[in-house]
Every structure is written in C-alpha cells, then in structure tokens.
Amino acid sequence: xxxxxxxxxxxxxxxxxxxxxxxxxxxxxxxxxxxxxxxxxxxxxxxxxxxxxxxxxxxxxxxxxxxxxxxxxxxxxxxxxxxxxxxxxxxxxxxxxxxxxxxxxxxxxxxxxxxxxxxxxxxxxxxxxxxxxxxxxxxxxxxxxxxxxxxxxxxxxxxxxxxxxxxxxxxxxxxxxxxxxxxxxxxxxxxxxxxxxxxxxxxxxxxxxxxxxx
Numbered sequence: 001x002x003x004x005x006x007x008x009x010x011x012x013x014x015x016x017x018x019x020x021x022x023x024x025x026x027x028x029x030x031x032x033x034x035x036x037x038x039x040x041x042x043x044x045x046x047x048x049x050x051x052x053x054x055x056x057x058x059x060x061x062x063x064x065x066x067x068x069x070x071x072x073x074x075x076x077x078x079x080x081x082x083x084x085x086x087x088x089x090x091x092x093x094x095x096x097x098x099x100x101x102x103x104x105x106x107x108x109x110x111x112x113x114x115x116x117x118x119x120x121x122x123x124x125x126x127x128x129x130x131x132x133x134x135x136x137x138x139x140x141x142x143x144x145x146x147x148x149x150x151x152x153x154x155x156x157x158x159x160x161x162x163x164x165x166x167x168x169x170x171x172x173x174x175x176x177x178x179x180x181x182x183x184x185x186x187x188x189x190x191x192x193x194x195x196x197x198x199x200x201x202x203x204x205x206x207x208x209x210x211x212x213x214x
Contacts (some may be wrong), residue, residue, distance in 0.1 A: 001130050004114075009115045014052075020104050023055070024043070024045065024055055025053055025055060027047060028049075030040055031047050031048050031049050032044070032047070032048045033039055033045045033047060033048070034046045034048050034080075034150055035040065035081065035082065036078075037082045037083060037084055038066065038084070039083065039084025039085050039086070039089075039125070040074065040084065040085065040087075041056060042054055042055065042056055042084055043055055043056075043084070044070075044082050044089070045082065046078075046079050046080060046081065046082050046091075049078070049157070050073045050074065050078025050079055050080075050094070051072060051078075051079065052070045052079045052082050052089075052091050053070070054082075054084065054089065057074070061184070062068070062161055070089060070091065070101070071073070071099060071101065071109050071120055073093060073094075074093075077093045077094050077095050077097075078093065078094045079091045079092065079093055079094075079099070080092050080094050081122065081123060083124050083125040083130075084125065085125035085126055085128075085147075087102050087129075088100070088101075088102035088125060089101055089102050090123055090125050090130055091101070092120060092121075092122070092123050092132075093191070095112055095159060096117070096118070096119025096120050096121065096135065097111055097112065097113055097114070098112040098120050098130075098132060099111055099112075100107065100112065100130065112142070114134060114135075115134075117133050117137055118134050119135040120132045120135075120140070121133050121134065121135050121161070122161065122162050123163065124162050124163045124165045125165070126149075126164075126165035126166040126170075126191065127149060127165060127166065127168045127183075128143050129141055129143040129149045129150050129165060130142045130143050131149065131150075131163045131165050131170060132161050132163065133161060133162065133172070136150065137158045137159020137161070137174075137175070138155050138158065138159070138160070139155055139158075139159050139160060139163065139172060140151045140153075141153060149165060149168065149169075149170050149182070149183045151183075151185075152178050152180055152183070155175065157172075157180050158174050158175075158180075159175055159199055160172040160173060160174050160175075160180075161173055161175055161189065165183075168183050168184040169181060169182070169183035169184065170182055170183050196199070
C-alpha cells in the first residue's frame with residue numbers, strides 16, 4: 001500500500017483456513033515495507049530499516065525453517081533486495097555485496113563480494129542458480145550449470161540493469177528497455193537473443209511485476 005504496509009489475502013482451499021504464518025509480521029512503529037518477494041511456499045520482504053523478513057504462506061501451518069531466520073545487515077548497511085527459491089534465500093546489501101543462506105549453502109551464511117571497483121545492483125534465485133547484475137551492466141551466475149543459465153550468460157549484449165529467472169530460463173532487462181532471454185525451456189535450449197521492448201512509447205510505466213508458479 002502507499003504507506004508501506006503489506007496486505008495478504010487468500011481464498012481458502014477446500015474449506016481450510018489460512019494459517020497465521022501466511023501473513024507478514026507486524027513491523028515496529030515507524031518501519032515500513034520497501035519490497036515483497038514470493039518463492040515456493042514462502043514470502044518475504046525488505047524493511048525500511050534495512051532488515052529482511054521471511055514468512056510462510058499457504059493454507060496449512062508451516063514450520064519455520066532456519067533459512068526463514070535471515071541475518072541482520074552489518075552496521076551502516078541495509079538489505080535492499082530479497083530473492084527466495086524453495087529453501088534458499090539471497091539478499092542484496094546497499095554496499096553491493098550479496099548474502100546467501102539456506103539449502104544452497106548448507107544452511108551457512110555466505111557473502112559474495114563483487115570484483116574491485118564494482119557493485120552488484122540486482123539478483124534473482126531460480127532453477128538452482130543465483131543470477132546477479134553488476135554495476136558495469138554484466139551478468140554473473142553461481143550454482144547449477146546443467147540448466148545452461150550459468151554457462152551461457154549473454155554478456156555480449158546489454159548493459160543490463162535487472163534480472164529475472166525461473167524454470168530454467170533467464171530474462172535480463174537492458175538500459176534501453178529491451179529484454180534478452182536465454183536458457184533451457186521445454187527441453188529445448190534457447191540461445192541468448194533480444195526480446196521485446198518492455199512498453200510501447202507513450203504508455204504509462206509499470207513499477208513492479210511479481211510472478212510465481214502460474
């Protein structure tokens with residue numbers, strides 16, 4: 001909402017009532033949400049004080065796993081972006097460093113530092129791969145390479161500003177408003193190639209798109 005609050009709504013399935021865990025936690029006075037994210041059976045968000053929160057969603061109560069207890073940002077920094085996939089999480093710090101925790105790292109907290117003089121400006125978990133955009137417009141990837149996402153990055157194109165991935169395919173948005181997509185889809189490898197312009201000229205700009213399992 002305009003005042004930084006998250007409203008969660010759910011239609012009960014088969015007469016089941018939503019679990020209390022389906023709703024975001026109450027924030028301290030003066031703190032509001034700055035972004036929200038969905039991943040598998042969990043949701044999360046970044047807060048205006050730089051912290052991140054993760055909570056379960058669905059009709060049945062869910063146990064709170066260790067990955068749903070995110071780290072606190074170091075003093076003087078803030079988490080600005082969160083990505084969730086199954087039981088793994090990644091968050092981007094204001095200093096351009098990536099924090100990863102959960103199943104991907106064996107339940108350990110791992111920090112990924114960018115090359116000297118650069119920062120990471122966006123990230124996304126998907127298909128066992130962590131993709132990120134650097135401040136020079138290049139893409140970086142870690143994790144599964146069998147799905148071709150990590151080993152076929154379209155860095156001959158760009159410069160890129162945003163990244164999205166899921167189900168074995170990646171999408172990168174460049175500074176001119178074009179999308180490049182690549183990866184494995186329906187058992188067919190699709191090499192990197194430019195996609196469509198995000199919005200026709202003169203149309204109002206969208207601010208946020210959130211997609212999760214259909």
